[in-house]
Amino acid sequence: MALPGRTKYDCIVIGAGIQGSFTAYHLAKHRKKTLLLEQFPLPHSRGSSHGQTRIIRRAYAEHFYTDMMEECYQLWAELEKESGTQLYRKTGLLVLAKSGNEEYETVCKNMTEKQIPWENLSPAEMKVKYPGLFLSPGEVACCDINGGVLYADKALRAVQMLFKQMGGVIRDGEKVMHIKPGPVVTVTTNSSIYEADGIVITAGPWAQKVLRPLGLQLPLKTLRINVCYWREKIPGKSGILQSLPCFLGFNLNGEEHEVYGLPSQEYPGLIKICFHGGNEADPEERDLKVQNPEIPDIAKLSSFISRYIPGLHPRPAVVEQCMYTNTPDENFILDHHPLHKNIVIGAGFSGHGFKLSPVVGKILSELCIGEKESYDLKPFRISRFKTPLKAAL
């Protein structure tokens, strides 16, 4: 029974990015009375799930992500069918690397072992298929054939719409200010008080701010990512706009970090190519100008483009911002709060969580309602970190 004036739910999900929205969708599918709370009016571009495109791939070095992707492809297709919206475009995902790169070799080995459709591409094949992309001797390429693009904004809208159609409630523009643990959890926002048997916290880059008052100090770093779009030097000349699929480059140009790109979508004539990293930033300060960035990401991208895709102008035409929330090992956190089992946490998606969100949401919903988890959660447990509980507890 709820206290007078308070609405009681089976589950409350805090944060309506792609992870929270998919969690709420799965909970509603389980006929749980679910509330999804979002601090900003929807849609918004302040977190990690906005923008039109994300890469989808099975090409992972970690077998557990490749395994989860099998079901993700099915669930993305189901969502397309339920919403009547195209959300996935198959382009293939090129993986580029220096010959002998350990991660590249592991990705290829993993794809072979898991019988994922993929192919090696010789330098001659690369030249024919992808004119305008220039690899050097000693650099190699392969293709994850079913890799491609997810239409991110449309996907987020579709999940939220279906959640509401199943009876779910979304309250946007309501910031969670306080969480009182207990057998029934009390959630206070800037305008209301709610109760629930269980809650799921999927607050993206704000996770630390929501979890700290619950005595949990996770090793999360929030990074400001420059999302860069590049123009051809001479429109139509390089052939790159017509031919380039999604790609991921390991250790190219002498860089340890990854560079990745997606075909033209957001802006006609521009291609999105980004650096998989950024400078630490508080999400509230994301849009303030950075004086002396520690990682000169745009300079690195310019040098990558001059070297590998010289048909593009080496200065970005558009730069937008997005946030990563990284764990030290870049694996997600999918777990219960160590002291409060009916508080579930989904965090640290480390710049690669969108494609996996259908299964992440399923797992978080299982944790919340006490169903057996569909996957081995060992790589995602909080216990892999030292001293996550604050001394104050």
Ligand SMILES: Cc1cc2nc3c(=O)[nH]c(=O)nc-3n(C[C@H](O)[C@H](O)[C@H](O)COP(=O)(O)OP(=O)(O)OC[C@H]3O[C@@H](n4cnc5c(N)ncnc54)[C@H](O)[C@@H]3O)c2cc1C
């Ligand atoms: C530039 C960029 C490129 C990427 N590329 C890829 C890719 O190609 N492929 C891929 O798979 N993944 C990619 N990712 C990663 C993917 O987008 C993220 O992992 C994913 O969007 C994380 O979603 P989230 O729901 O955890 O976070 P968010 O989308 O940030 O959602 C968290 C939500 O919680 C809300 N919230 C926070 N605090 C409160 C509060 N107190 N009360 C109420 N609401 C609150 C926030 O406002 C926010 O809406 C990329 C990310 C970025 C930034």
Ligand SMILES: O=C(O)[C@@H]1CCCC=N1
């Ligand atoms: O997750 C992905 O596929 C992309 C590309 C690699 C870096 C981050 N996101």
